[in-house]
Amino acid sequence: MLSELNHSQRERLAFIDFCLEYFGQIARADLINRFQTGLASCSRDLSLYRELAPKNAILIHKTKHYIRTEHFKPLFEHNSESVLSSLARGFGDGISSCSEQSDRCFDAVRLVYPEPKIVSSIMRAIHAGKSISCQYESISSGLTERILVPHAITNNGHRWHIRAFDRTSNSFRDFVCTRFVKIVIHESKVASKEAKESDLEWKNILQLSLIAHPNLKHKRAIEMDYAMKNGQVKFEVREALAGYVLRQWNVDCSRDYSLNGNEYQLALANVQELSGVNSLKIAPGYEG
Numbered sequence: 001m002l003s004e005l006n007h008s009q010r011e012r013l014a015f016i017d018f019c020l021e022y023f024g025q026i027a028r029a030d031l032i033n034r035f036q037t038g039l040a041s042c043s044r045d046l047s048l049y050r051e052l053a054p055k056n057a058i059l060i061h062k063t064k065h066y067i068r069t070e071h072f073k074p075l076f077e078h079n080s081e082s083v084l085s086s087l088a089r090g091f092g093d094g095i096s097s098c099s100e101q102s103d104r105c106f107d108a109v110r111l112v113y114p115e116p117k118i119v120s121s122i123m124r125a126i127h128a129g130k131s132i133s134c135q136y137e138s139i140s141s142g143l144t145e146r147i148l149v150p151h152a153i154t155n156n157g158h159r160w161h162i163r164a165f166d167r168t169s170n171s172f173r174d175f176v177c178t179r180f181v182k183i184v185i186h187e188s189k190v191a192s193k194e195a196k197e198s199d200l201e202w203k204n205i206l207q208l209s210l211i212a213h214p215n216l217k218h219k220r221a222i223e224m225d226y227a228m229k230n231g232q233v234k235f236e237v238r239e240a241l242a243g244y245v246l247r248q249w250n251v252d253c254s255r256d257y258s259l260n261g262n263e264y265q266l267a268l269a270n271v272q273e274l275s276g277v278n279s280l281k282i283a284p285g286y287e288g
């Protein structure tokens with residue numbers, strides 16, 4: 001029956017489901033505040049939810065709240081990352097702002113925020129398949145003029161950067177979004193060697209196998225943290241991004257797992273298979 005409902009109805013039902021699961025209750029006022037709908041519409045949504053999941057909630061007439069029951073089974077699958085983000089930052093208006101931040105659930109402190117006008121220029125160029133001319137401030141060269149052909153924007157765990165072909169170095173490279181001073185989109189034709197299809201490090205997918213660091217006394221805690229199976233967790237990542245991922249999680253990538261310190265709780269099990277991967281140069285302990 002859920003599949004027969006329109007998107008707006010499913011969104012409201014998902015909100016009811018979310019509130020019951022994570023807050024334990026919901027009232028018509030919550031729906032009105034969230035979706036700016038009328039009282040009659042909210043009553044219909046709550047009635048429909050109870051029709052679809054009759055054992056999930058009961059109405060307490062005195063408070064006019066629907067309370068989660070012990071028989072609750074969610075109607076929707078709520079993604080863990082989205083759940084924690086919503087709990088920490090509020091549900092917002094679905095576009096760009098938060099209604100209010102939580103005083104019970106806190107996200108990580110973020111220090112680096114790209115300017116929206118820079119992100120919008122980059123995304124328009126990517127969408128249109130165009131090159132950009134820009135002023136870029138780098139650690140090694142200072143302020144430089146460049147012509148780039150961007151094809152993706154990604155968060156490396158600490159900051160946002162773009163993947164782009166750099167006509168100065170004649171290669172695909174990463175550029176940090178906060179270091180752009182000015183961007184102008186060009187209408188000139190992009191050569192095939194500059195397109196995403198030619199970025200082999202981006203196209204190539206690597207499998208990383210992580211284990212609890214051999215030096216740890218109680219490895220089971222780390223295995224639980226990362227939901228390891230048979231002592232390992234495996235996942236796929238683009239070759240161009242592998243080094244960022246391993247650095248972000250302080251994964252010991254030395255061949256003999258020789259890095260010391262409490263920050264190294266993970267080790268790369270298949271380091272031998274990844275010999276020569278360029279992006280791993282920034283990974284802790286990697287020797288190539």
